[in-house]
Amino acid sequence: MPMVPDFPPDDPAGDDAVTPPQPEPKKQRGGRDLGAAIGVGLGLGAVIIAALFVYKVVFVGVVAAAVVAGLWELTSRLRERKDVNAPLVPLAVGGVAMVVVGYWRGAEGAWVVMALTALAVLVWRMNDVPQDYLRDVTAGVFAAFYVPFLATFVVMLLAADGDGPWRVLTFLILTVVSDTGAYAVGYKFGKHKLAPRISPGKTREGLAGAAGFAMAAGALCMQFMIDDGQWWQGLLLGLAVAASATLGDLSESMIKRDLGIKDMGSLLPGHGGIMDRLDSLLPTAPVVWLLMAVFVGSDM
Template identity: 80%
Template sequence: MNDSSWGAPQGAGFRGTPEMTAAPAGPVHDVHGAQQTRPMPIVPDVPDAGRDVGREAENRDDRDRDAAHVGGPLFRDEMPQEPMSTPLPPPPQKKRAGRDLRAAIGVGLGLGAVIVVSLFIVKAVFVGVIALAVVVGLWELTSRLKERKDIDAPLVPLAVGGVAMVVAGYARGPEGAWIAMALTALAVLVQRMTRPPEGYLKDVTAGVFAAFYVPFLATFVALMLTADDGEWRVLTFLVLTVVSDTGAYAVGWRFGKHKLAPRISPGKTREGLLGAVAFAMAGGALCMEFLIDGGAWWQGLLLGLGVAASATLGDLGESMIKRDLGIKDMGTLLPGHGGIMDRLDSLLPTAPVVWLLLVLFVGST
């Protein structure tokens, strides 16, 4: 092989290795003569066939992979990885009432108009409104007891005795109401004897409870009505109860954070109770000063405090009953409100409290 094939430098001063300078075995040619050996052309290194096949396969795989990336990922692992962004928190939602407020307001205004008109036109008509509410409330309560607990409290003696309690209280005072209550309880016991003895104790116990809870407590509204300014006393009772409920709802909805009785009524808060007390005391001071003959503003503060306490306890009491029965409302008669009993829950226990405090402050007549 010629030296030029290695890229070795030419010219004088170059000395080859002994092997390169040694005389070849064979005829000697003159290096300067015509028979000088032709230099071998430089040929680039060519890889062997196996290496060519492997490299071609690799190139084909590369082209396929490039084509796959152009057209879209073939495998989930080849999906382009984007930096994970922290999800934005959902926008705060406004608190909403759990009922149809338009229906509730409409029904409330309608009931209020009926009550006010009957109260200030003919007192006897308002007594009839009380008796009707008592009968409907008893029907709702006994129906739910039968449906949910299989307790059969007799409705007929309860309804008749309930109307008798309201009328006797208005006509004969507290003594008449107590007598009617006792006779109603006796009628419940006797009427239940007409059926088999199984479940007698639970049925009559529920019946006596219903007689006390609905008509007997409602009788104190009729007792308030017997005074000379009875219509104003009843109006004060209704206004303060509504104001207490409104204050509890408004303050609790806006500022409520600490639960009042989560096992009984999760929606009620301590802040709502403070709102009920504040609203009722302010309303009581105004009512005693301007609506009740002989009343004073400081008496109204005490009256409002009593109303807030009794209305809250009454609301919690019926919530306890409904939780035991596993229902949300006692009925569906009043759109946006539920049933009659769902409106009487805070009124019923508040009636004797207002009656008693008014008797202590300004007398019974």
């Protein structure tokens, strides 16, 4: 039997051909597609600002949609990685109700719906086997508090008379500026790890950058965007936002490390999932709402 060459017959070079090395595609820091991340960020920003200043109810709908998407991501990852069955249906229904009632009735209404949502989770889970009941309902109550209840404070900022949209915009600006300051300063000057076991990329220098940037932005926002606001209040607000945003980011990182995943989802190209964008925003919302109420009141 004739020997079959191990290269195509129409390739005159055969095994002697040398394939030139191909350059490896460039990777963005953190494995993100920077172009997609910027595009998605600008698109989301445009939708949020339009909803804020055109028709408030639309913004409430945006928050409710983000809550449902975040709950879906969180419960899906819990089921996939830990076999925890936190019931999505009562969480989603209760989450939307929490946001809507929080907007119209404030914190008292949100607490009532939070309690009813927890009760609904307990009852809904009774349809399944008793095994791991306590584990599943505990995860469900945690999800109800972590996503929709904290998000309710965003629409409570919006509900303030007169400058409600500007309060929400201040909250968003300070959180984004804090994250940006932490990234920029940490990338350039970061040497001392902040919490290496949780998030190796975070540094103390980055935290200082977050505080400095957020305090400067807070002073400007409180002085020029908030009714009766003072620049010194903005300094305190910015410092508090830097702390809460960092803690929120670390908390989300802790959850993802426990689950053994990098991102909570893939709905937002270049960003990961909805929960990967809400990590700093959720714990910051009640902090901003409380300080705004102390500084300038919270009339609805």
